[in-house]
Amino acid sequence: MSQSMEDALAIGAERKELTDRFKKVLIERLSLALKPDEIADDSPLFGAGLGLDSVDALEIAVAIEVEFGCEVTDEDMQVFRSVNTVVDFIQEGQKAKAEEVE
Amino acid sequence: MENSYEVSRQAVACFEVAGGMGLKVSGDGAEAWLNGLFTKDIEMLPPFKGAIGLFVEDNGDLIAVSTIFRDEDDSFFVFADQEELSGVLKAQVTNGVYVSDIADTHRVLGILGPKAQDMMSDCAGEDILGIPYMSFEKSEDQGYVIFRQGFTGEFEFRILIENGEFAATHAELLAAAVALGGGAIETEVLDLLCLEMRSIKDDDILGQANPLEAGLHWMVEFSKENYRGKAALDGFKMDQTRKSLIVKIADPLIAQAGDTLEIEGKNVGVIARVIHSPTLKCDVAFAYLDTPTGWVGVDYDVASANGSTLAKAVSSPLFVTQTVLDA
Numbered sequence: 001m002s003q004s005m006e007d008a009l010a011i012g013a014e015r016k017e018l019t020d021r022f023k024k025v026l027i028e029r030l031s032l033a034l035k036p037d038e039i040a041d042d043s044p045l046f047g048a049g050l051g052l053d054s055v056d057a058l059e060i061a062v063a064i065e066v067e068f069g070c071e072v073t074d075e076d077m078q079v080f081r082s083v084n085t086v087v088d089f090i091q092e093g094q095k096a097k098a099e100e101v102e
Numbered sequence: 103m104e105n106s107y108e109v110s111r112q113a114v115a116c117f118e119v120a121g122g123m124g125l126k127v128s129g130d131g132a133e134a135w136l137n138g139l140f141t142k143d144i145e146m147l148p149p150f151k152g153a154i155g156l157f158v159e160d161n162g163d164l165i166a167v168s169t170i171f172r173d174e175d176d177s178f179f180v181f182a183d184q185e186e187l188s189g190v191l192k193a194q195v196t197n198g199v200y201v202s203d204i205a206d207t208h209r210v211l212g213i214l215g216p217k218a219q220d221m222m223s224d225c226a227g228e229d230i231l232g233i234p235y236m237s238f239e240k241s242e243d244q245g246y247v248i249f250r251q252g253f254t255g256e257f258e259f260r261i262l263i264e265n266g267e268f269a270a271t272h273a274e275l276l277a278a279a280v281a282l283g284g285g286a287i288e289t290e291v292l293d294l295l296c297l298e299m300r301s302i303k304d305d306d307i308l309g310q311a312n313p314l315e316a317g318l319h320w321m322v323e324f325s326k327e328n329y330r331g332k333a334a335l336d337g338f339k340m341d342q343t344r345k346s347l348i349v350k351i352a353d354p355l356i357a358q359a360g361d362t363l364e365i366e367g368k369n370v371g372v373i374a375r376v377i378h379s380p381t382l383k384c385d386v387a388f389a390y391l392d393t394p395t396g397w398v399g400v401d402y403d404v405a406s407a408n409g410s411t412l413a414k415a416v417s418s419p420l421f422v423t424q425t426v427l428d429a
Binding site: 001003009041043 | 320324339342368398403418422427
């Protein structure tokens with residue numbers, strides 16, 4: 001059985017908050033001429049998707065470290081292919097930090 | 103199919119691109135005409151560059167996903183998987199616009215895989231290394247046109263070859279692929295390769311969803327002033343009650359297209375297509391989900407005629423390809 005509807009909505013709300021926050025950071029940091037509702041969560045960040053390049057990738061890494069407190073290595077950056085994959089990384093980083101504190 | 107997958111993800115595949123459509127659009131009115139129909143702005147597109155966008159109806163229904171490239175003489179190549187697009191466009195041709203079928207004079211070879219760039223560099227010269235994604239080059243020595251494009255996450259090229267030269271060129275490129283450990287493939291594998299990278303088919307959308315529910319926001323230039331279907335797409339953007347995600351299925355061979363996704367017995371989504379991913383070693387599906395519960399990390403019960411199982415919404419693309427790892 002899947003989780004309860006209440007739990008599903010809670011998972012969704014948490015994910016939405018983080019996703020919306022990351023999209024706003026992305027738009028501000030990279031001066032994208034886009035609104036958050038014009039970026040699908042699985043849109044490709046690079047190439048023909050949002051058209052970001054390697055310089056933008058570095059900026060994303062800095063933004064993640066500064067805004068979300070997650071350290072980013074060169075290897076980590078390979079998984080930054082879409083908003084969702086970046087949010088996965090942020091969530092895992094924040095969870096790991098919370099477990100360290102405990 | 104397994105061998106075709108391995109060749110495509112580990113070496114280099116060589117195949118004829120069958121089906122779909124290709125048009126050459128020319129004339130003084132070509133740019134304005136296409137720009138009024140396409141969701142991306144092609145006015146600023148430089149020669150030898152391309153854009154991926156949509157042709158939609160006035161009500162926002164998808165006609166076809168398409169790639170348009172500008173040629174050096176300001177004519178345009180228009181490619182799409184939906185053959186119907188050809189008839190739709192030809193029916194709307196206006197003065198100063200000329201449309202011809204590329205298939206009348208040319209056939210297309212596809213080359214894809216992590217070794218595709220090396221192979222094409224050996225065959226067509228080192229200049230191939232400088233072709234950016236969504237660009238093309240005319241190989242004077244080889245007599246064909248090389249487009250760098252694709253949706254599988256690997257290096258991918260489409261080679262436009264004059265009909266008379268096709269057989270010889272195919273043989274040459276296939277031999278080059280074999281020499282690098284690759285070869286011919288069953289083209290049915292292409293849908294699987296694409297969906298692993300969340301690149302969907304037109305059929306995943308047609309009759310089921312609007313383009314934004316399908317997640318094709320990046321194929322729309324929302325700031326573009328006018329194009330057919332703009333008002334509808336802007337409306338969909340404001341009022342999105344459904345979205346799409348990839349879900350991983352817990353048990354193989356159970357889920358199928360049309361199965362509902364439920365939470366506590368409530369219908370919250372539907373599966374559009376299921377594939378088996380050899381890399382992930384599980385079934386994955388492209389699904390439409392109600393927005394409140396359509397988020398990565400949520401689990402769903404799959405109601406299938408084949409039994410019951412669980413599905414979990416995951417991020418895509420599903421993994422980092424060999425092409426990206428090697429880069």
